[in-house]
Amino acid sequence: MFVVSLKYIAPLPEVDALLHAHAAWLDRGYADGVFLASGRKVPRxxxxxxxxxERAALEARLSEDPFAKGGVARHDIIEFAPSMTAAGLESLKKA
Known part of the structure; x- marks a missing residue:
């Protein structure tokens, strides 16, 4: 399992210009069963x-993110192996 941290490296108006395309890209990741949860950092x-x-497949997918292609965000990947979960999230141990 992976935690992907996106850091904006461009002003928010440039990020916002790609937000619709980024959301469509996220939708494909969910449809493919790769993405489990996502959201904005606070502060934004x-x-x-x-x-x-698999990491290589995730890296390839991240390279197709409109935020990456547009040069407005950087992705950092943290891999971890969940050994404990809250009730109802046990399936994450196998992800």
Missing amino acids: NGGVILASG
């Missing part, structure tokens, strides 16, 4: 994606 200086799968 980036975002977070919880993802499953």
